[in-house]
Amino acid sequence: MCLAVPVKIVSIHGDEAETEIAGVRRRVSIVFTPEAKVGDYVLLHTGYAIGIVDEAEAKETLKLLEEMASLTP
Amino acid sequence: MPVKFIDEYRNSELAKKLSYRIAMRSTKPIRLMEFCGGHTHTILRYGIRQLVPKTVEMRSGPGCPVCVTATADLDKAIALAHLPDVIIATFGDMIRVPGSYSSLQQAKAGGADVRIVYSTIDAIEIARANPDKSIIFIGIGFETTAPTIAASILRTMQEGIGNFYVLSLAKLCPPVMKALLDSGEVKIDGIICPGHVSVIIGSRPYEFIPRDYRVACVISGFEPLDILLCIDKLVAQIEKGEPKVEIAYSRGVKPEGNVKARQLMDEVFEIGEANWRGIGVVPESGLKIRKEYEQFDADKVFSVSLKPPKEPKGCRCGDMIRGAATPLECKLFRVTCTPERPVGPCMVSSEGVCSAYYQYETIGGDLQDF
Numbered sequence: 289m290c291l292a293v294p295v296k297i298v299s300i301h302g303d304e305a306e307t308e309i310a311g312v313r314r315r316v317s318i319v320f321t322p323e324a325k326v327g328d329y330v331l332l333h334t335g336y337a338i339g340i341v342d343e344a345e346a347k348e349t350l351k352l353l354e355e356m357a358s359l360t361p
Numbered sequence: 362m363p364v365k366f367i368d369e370y371r372n373s374e375l376a377k378k379l380s381y382r383i384a385m386r387s388t389k390p391i392r393l394m395e396f397c398g399g400h401t402h403t404i405l406r407y408g409i410r411q412l413v414p415k416t417v418e419m420r421s422g423p424g425c426p427v428c429v430t431a432t433a434d435l436d437k438a439i440a441l442a443h444l445p446d447v448i449i450a451t452f453g454d455m456i457r458v459p460g461s462y463s464s465l466q467q468a469k470a471g472g473a474d475v476r477i478v479y480s481t482i483d484a485i486e487i488a489r490a491n492p493d494k495s496i497i498f499i500g501i502g503f504e505t506t507a508p509t510i511a512a513s514i515l516r517t518m519q520e521g522i523g524n525f526y527v528l529s530l531a532k533l534c535p536p537v538m539k540a541l542l543d544s545g546e547v548k549i550d551g552i553i554c555p556g557h558v559s560v561i562i563g564s565r566p567y568e569f570i571p572r573d574y575r576v577a578c579v580i581s582g583f584e585p586l587d588i589l590l591c592i593d594k595l596v597a598q599i600e601k602g603e604p605k606v607e608i609a610y611s612r613g614v615k616p617e618g619n620v621k622a623r624q625l626m627d628e629v630f631e632i633g634e635a636n637w638r639g640i641g642v643v644p645e646s647g648l649k650i651r652k653e654y655e656q657f658d659a660d661k662v663f664s665v666s667l668k669p670p671k672e673p674k675g676c677r678c679g680d681m682i683r684g685a686a687t688p689l690e691c692k693l694f695r696v697t698c699t700p701e702r703p704v705g706p707c708m709v710s711s712e713g714v715c716s717a718y719y720q721y722e723t724i725g726g727d728l729q730d731f
Contacts, residue, residue, distance in 0.1 A: 289398070289425070289426045289427065289452065289454070289501070289502060289503075289505075289506065289710075289712060290397060290398075290399055290424070290426075290502075290503060290505040290506065290555060290556075290557040290558060291399060291557070291583075292505070292557045292560070292613075293364075293367070294364070294365065294366040294367065296365075309364060310362045310364050311362065317482065317512065319512050319621075319625070320508055320512075320619055320621050320622040320625070321619075321621070322621065329365065329366060331557065331560060331613055333505055333506070333509070333557060334452075334479060334480040334481065334506060334509050335479060335480030335481070335482045335483070335509070336480070336482075336508070336509045336512065338505060338508070338557065338560050338561060338619060338622060339560040339561075339613055339614075339619055341366055341612050341613060342611065342612050342613070342615075343612075345611040345612045346366055346612035348611065349590070349609075349611060349612060350369055350370075352590075353375055353379070353586055353590060354375070356378075356379060356382060356590075356593070357374075357375045357378035357379060357382075359382070360378040360379075360381050360382045360385075
């Protein structure tokens with residue numbers, strides 16, 4: 289039930305945003321993420337954006353995973 | 362079409378290398394609990410139980426809101442459904458969970474108006490479209506969902522909608538972790554902490570766990586590489602004997618969490634006790650609607666009389682919720698309890714451990730699935 293998926297904000301209308309994932313569009317509430325901007329990815333949970341995905345951190349984690357794997361014989 | 366922030370965390374080559382690294386680092390036998398039902402699903406689906414070394418035992422925890430809803434609370438929801446001019450709005454999985462004498466689905470078949478919603482926003486729309494009915498939203502969920510329930514009450518108030526109510530069954534994760542650790546029934550060395558609960562609460566509410574119980578805590582995302590990264594960090598902490606709270610899901614979780622969401626949650630709710638299936642009443646583990654908003658509180662507005670609750674015979678969902686058993690130890694599992702005819706909620710819910718075992722355990726997960 290705590291499922292949340294990353295969706296991209298394509299436009300903002302007051303406290304709602306039009307979002308897109310894999311070609312599917314959906315209007316979501318951004319009352320918990322008022323700082324969200326067009327182009328941001330937000331975590332969508334039951335119709336609400338509960339957080340903004342941190343792209344820099346996402347890249348860092350992938351880099352870390354690659355490094356960890358490269359240290360493994 | 363690849364989905365950003367999901368597909369890059371499903372690389373099976375990386376997963377194999379990570380699992381090898383974990384095996385190299387793990388010397389002592391340890392037991393890890395994945396608290397969240399979403400994590401249980403990823404672990405079973407991708408065969409992570411088979412990927413980790415034999416030293417690492419995995420147990421599932423109470424992180425499934427449908428599963429932990431007490432039978433007495435479900436009975437109340439069913440009784441409310443039978444009141445005249447009431448529409449029940451509920452998240453999908455709840456409808457099939459057997460109560461003591463019936464289920465919401467059976468109530469619906471008997472003429473009650475029970476509707477499945479994806480969001481509290483949909484429940485408000487039902488209220489708007491049916492001004493002569495009372496709409497009661499069955500408010501289950503953890504800290505991830507509780508802010509959305511709070512937002513629905515605030516929005517209803519703002520828009521002057523007078524026929525929307527909430528039966529608040531919302532629950533808090535850190536207090537039930539404390540209850541499990543205090544009971545000492547299942548020895549746990551590390552906890553895979555819930556990712557989306559932590560988007561809201563941050564990492565700080567878990568700090569008492571390494572400090573007071575010497576149990577390692579790492580917050581994880583929901584893709585297979587996220588889980589393996591989390592297990593790698595837990596093993597490292599436990600091997601070093603230095604338990605602490607770490608975030609292995611930094612693209613979603615900040616130490617401070619989502620302050621705005623918590624403000625809205627605190628505005629509407631106050632902390633009280635909650636009744637957990639299989640665990641019992643845990644103090645300060647539930648969210649009650651504050652007096653200022655009691656006009657929306659289904660518990661205050663409606664009254665129903667209830668017979669004493671009874672649990673399904675032989676059902677071990679309570680043991681599953683506490684991590685005291687796996688579904689393979691339940692005599693009903695796959696015999697009389699199946700997804701088509703579930704006996705308990707852990708087989709009904711898509712996050713329930715029995716449902717995950719039923720779907721994936723025979724095939725043992727599959728790396729090709731990545």
